[in-house]
Amino acid sequence: MKRFIIRSSNHNDxxxxxxxxxxxxxxxVTAVSAxxxxxxxGTIRVGQATxxxxxxxAAQLGYVSNPIAKSLATGKTKVLGLMLPYANAFVxxxxxxxxxxxxxxxxxxxxxxxxxxxTATSGIQLDRAAMLVDSRIEGLLxxxxxxxxxxxxxxxxxxxxxxxxxxxxxxxxxxVNSDDYTGGRIAAEHLITLxxxxxxxxxxxxGVVTSVPRERGFRDALKEAGIEVVEDLIVQSGFDWxxxxxxxxxxxxxxxxxxxxxxxxxxxxCAEGAIRAIRSAGMSVPDDxxxxxxxxxxxxxxxxxxxxTVHMPIEEMGEMAARMLIARLEGQNxxxxxxxxxxxxxxxxxxxxxxxxxxxGTMSSHVSSQ
Amino acid sequence: MKRFIIRSSNHNDxxxxxxxxxxxxxxxVTAVSAxxxxxxxGTIRVGQATxxxxxxxAAQLGYVSNPIAKSLATGKTKVLGLMLPYANAFVxxxxxxxxxxxxxxxxxxxxxxxxxxxTATSGIQLDRAAMLVDSRIEGLLxxxxxxxxxxxxxxxxxxxxxxxxxxxxxxxxxxVNSDDYTGGRIAAEHLITLxxxxxxxxxxxxGVVTSVPRERGFRDALKEAGIEVVEDLIVQSGFDWxxxxxxxxxxxxxxxxxxxxxxxxxxxxCAEGAIRAIRSAGMSVPDDxxxxxxxxxxxxxxxxxxxxTVHMPIEEMGEMAARMLIARLEGQNxxxxxxxxxxxxxxxxxxxxxxxxxxxGTMSSHVSSQ
DNA sequence: ATGAAAGCGCTAACAG
DNA sequence: CTGTTAGCGCTTTCAT
Numbered sequence: 001m002k003r004f005i006i007r008s009s010n011h012n013d014x015x016x017x018x019x020x021x022x023x024x025x026x027x028x029v030t031a032v033s034a035x036x037x038x039x040x041x042g043t044i045r046v047g048q049a050t051x052x053x054x055x056x057x058a059a060q061l062g063y064v065s066n067p068i069a070k071s072l073a074t075g076k077t078k079v080l081g082l083m084l085p086y087a088n089a090f091v092x093x094x095x096x097x098x099x100x101x102x103x104x105x106x107x108x109x110x111x112x113x114x115x116x117x118x119t120a121t122s123g124i125q126l127d128r129a130a131m132l133v134d135s136r137i138e139g140l141l142x143x144x145x146x147x148x149x150x151x152x153x154x155x156x157x158x159x160x161x162x163x164x165x166x167x168x169x170x171x172x173x174x175x176v177n178s179d180d181y182t183g184g185r186i187a188a189e190h191l192i193t194l195x196x197x198x199x200x201x202x203x204x205x206x207g208v209v210t211s212v213p214r215e216r217g218f219r220d221a222l223k224e225a226g227i228e229v230v231e232d233l234i235v236q237s238g239f240d241w242x243x244x245x246x247x248x249x250x251x252x253x254x255x256x257x258x259x260x261x262x263x264x265x266x267x268x269x270c271a272e273g274a275i276r277a278i279r280s281a282g283m284s285v286p287d288d289x290x291x292x293x294x295x296x297x298x299x300x301x302x303x304x305x306x307x308x309t310v311h312m313p314i315e316e317m318g319e320m321a322a323r324m325l326i327a328r329l330e331g332q333n334x335x336x337x338x339x340x341x342x343x344x345x346x347x348x349x350x351x352x353x354x355x356x357x358x359x360x361g362t363m364s365s366h367v368s369s370q
Numbered sequence: 371m372k373r374f375i376i377r378s379s380n381h382n383d384x385x386x387x388x389x390x391x392x393x394x395x396x397x398x399v400t401a402v403s404a405x406x407x408x409x410x411x412g413t414i415r416v417g418q419a420t421x422x423x424x425x426x427x428a429a430q431l432g433y434v435s436n437p438i439a440k441s442l443a444t445g446k447t448k449v450l451g452l453m454l455p456y457a458n459a460f461v462x463x464x465x466x467x468x469x470x471x472x473x474x475x476x477x478x479x480x481x482x483x484x485x486x487x488x489t490a491t492s493g494i495q496l497d498r499a500a501m502l503v504d505s506r507i508e509g510l511l512x513x514x515x516x517x518x519x520x521x522x523x524x525x526x527x528x529x530x531x532x533x534x535x536x537x538x539x540x541x542x543x544x545x546v547n548s549d550d551y552t553g554g555r556i557a558a559e560h561l562i563t564l565x566x567x568x569x570x571x572x573x574x575x576x577g578v579v580t581s582v583p584r585e586r587g588f589r590d591a592l593k594e595a596g597i598e599v600v601e602d603l604i605v606q607s608g609f610d611w612x613x614x615x616x617x618x619x620x621x622x623x624x625x626x627x628x629x630x631x632x633x634x635x636x637x638x639x640c641a642e643g644a645i646r647a648i649r650s651a652g653m654s655v656p657d658d659x660x661x662x663x664x665x666x667x668x669x670x671x672x673x674x675x676x677x678x679t680v681h682m683p684i685e686e687m688g689e690m691a692a693r694m695l696i697a698r699l700e701g702q703n704x705x706x707x708x709x710x711x712x713x714x715x716x717x718x719x720x721x722x723x724x725x726x727x728x729x730x731g732t733m734s735s736h737v738s739s740q
Numbered sequence: 741a742t743g744a745a746a747g748c749g750c751t752a753a754c755a756g
Numbered sequence: 757c758t759g760t761t762a763g764c765g766c767t768t769t770c771a772t
């Protein structure tokens with residue numbers, strides 16, 4: 001036996017639906033849906049009069065669309081996922097992840113999308129956290145994804161498009177990177193220009209993709225300037241000030257004749273460590289040893305002296321990644337799937353350079369795929 | 371005319387549904403739903419044999435549940451929203467928001483919930499960003515919500531439960547705070563114990579709710595110790611190192627006899643500014659002037675000297691807020707809606723105290739509603 | 741220009 | 757224990 005639909009408008013706490021609006025406006029749900037969306041192929045299929053009644057009814061009832069129902073019907077959610085790489089991504093001393101998020105957020109809200117956040121937490125591994133990723137998101141943004149992460153398989157199996165930030169580009173992948181090779185180059189070139197010959201490089205963590213090209217750029221710059229590359233001056237360090245401090249301490253143990261007169265650190269944090277080591281050895285930055293950092297996070301303005309550092313457009317990278325993903329989801333084409341954003345050198349006081357020698361205090365990267 | 375449902379299992383790219391599983395397992399969708407959820411009142415309503423066939427069929431088809439459909443049917447989404455208060459919440463030098471997020475994230479993934487992120491961005495106001503908040507979230511977490519924000523009205527109108535972190539408790543509100551009054555007290559008491567009499571306090575921004583109780587605690591501690599409260603030593607400053615620097619500079623212009631011998635800064639960042647001002651005036655911390663910070667973020671370990679600071683359990687506050695919200699959503703009761711988390715004093719080197727005088731280097735807050 | 745009705749995939753009465 | 761069926765609120769043919 002067929003039951004009649006029992007549904008008074010003044011039901012308990014049920015939200016007002018499209019149907020209520022239709023009833024009050026004396027029209028069909030179709031009309032309401034079409035009106036309140038402007039959809040259905042761009043054609044205005046609802047008459048002016050009806051439209052007005054619908055708007056009024058909607059306003060009167062305080063109608064708000066239910067995005068869940070909409071998603072179920074359309075298969076779209078307007079939600080992106082953001083996967084952060086490690087447990088302390090938020091509270092890391094390195095503002096990198098935070099700046100990336102900032103850029104992503106900007107683009108996401110700009111495009112009226114939403115952002116769902118995923119990350120490992122202390123006590124819960126990334127892959128386990130990634131289990132939460134589900135069809136509520138249309139695409140995923142990955143920041144420095146661990147190479148072997150289960151996320152990749154998951155995305156592939158479920159057909160979730162993703163773009164990753166700081167990840168080695170491979171065929172068919174969507175990645176956004178910055179020009180690390182040039183970054184290494186301009187750091188070295190700056191020091192060379194200032195007359196340095198014995199330049200050390202504190203290399204970043206081996207697992208991080210940026211370390212290798214930066215080192216390559218650094219080496220190439222030396223070679224081109226006819227400076228011998230002393231292997232002992234290129235040391236494994238890391239993206240943490242303690243590591244920078246340790247590495248630098250070791251470097252300072254060298255004799256005055258073989259000791260570097262300049263240090264190109266893995267990043268700003270690492271540079272902070274270098275500065276500390278130099279000062280606590282009773283030497284001065286930049287008078288005795290010049291230091292250049294990498295990233296140009298706000299941290300670089302707080303060191304003493306403020307840091308000359310390679311500017312990486314971190315927020316822009318986040319923004320770009322979000323833009324690419326959304327464009328892809330919306331079927332746009334002609335999108336460069338593997339942009340490499342240009343870097344530049346921000347000159348402050350840790351190298352003793354007179355900033356006015358350089359246009360706007362900045363020396364730009366020459367290479368850019370943009 | 372009734373059309374038959376045309377739906378071959380090997381349809382285009384449609385995901386496999388509960389129905390496909392039911393068909394393959396030779397049972398009903400009800401059984402599948404019940405099995406794959408363990409739900410329906412806790413009673414196992416499906417026989418062992420059927421269950422097994424269902425599991426097998428699901429595995430074979432690679433079935434994954436569609437949370438959107440589930441949400442539509444149940445009215446629950448298992449998604450929380452997190453609203454950050456200002457555009458640069460991520461990239462703020464103050465790690466406060468980040469630590470809160472970290473704590474929230476921990477609890478959220480622990481409870482198998484998801485987190486949707488909202489915030490103002492450069493160029494888009496908070497209230498406009500808050501427009502994105504919709505029925506996909508079951509509840510909202512607010513960090514330091516602006517008093518007059520449209521979010522409150524929106525939540526109320528839509529019946530979205532929320533709990534806010536660092537917000538003045540009012541009747542019926544759900545807020546988590548820490549014991550700022552005691553924080554101000556123990557900072558002052560520590561300095562008094564060390565023999566200081568002329569103690570300055572750099573007060574935080576007027577708009578932030580924590581400033582007032584901290585100042586009150588500070589004043590009370592002085593009074594109780596029989597120390598006259600010199601109004602000129604209690605100055606408006608803010609939660610930024612530049613402000614701390616400025617305020618301290620002014621303080622240092624006082625004659626040696628009226629100049630403070632100790633400064634209780636608004637927070638760690640502000641303390642950094644104070645330290646800089648003191649050093650660039652040729653004085654030493656702590657020998658000439660002692661400094662105590664507030665928050666005990668990682669920043670406090672990086673100042674030189676490392677900062678003695680009031681420890682605020684920031685991550686725990688985030689965790690607590692998430693736990694409260696989830697508990698509330700799941701109908702638990704007996705939850706304290708306005709917990710005040712205890713603070714303590716972390717003793718490092720900016721006051722010259724011998725940390726061994728205090729249990730574990732920490733002097734705890736005596737007040738706690740927990 | 742308009743409306744009826746068939747879903748989207750899942751849950752939860754309800755009736756066996 | 758099991759299956760049928762009526763929704764959840766919205767979109768979208770399709771026929772009028």
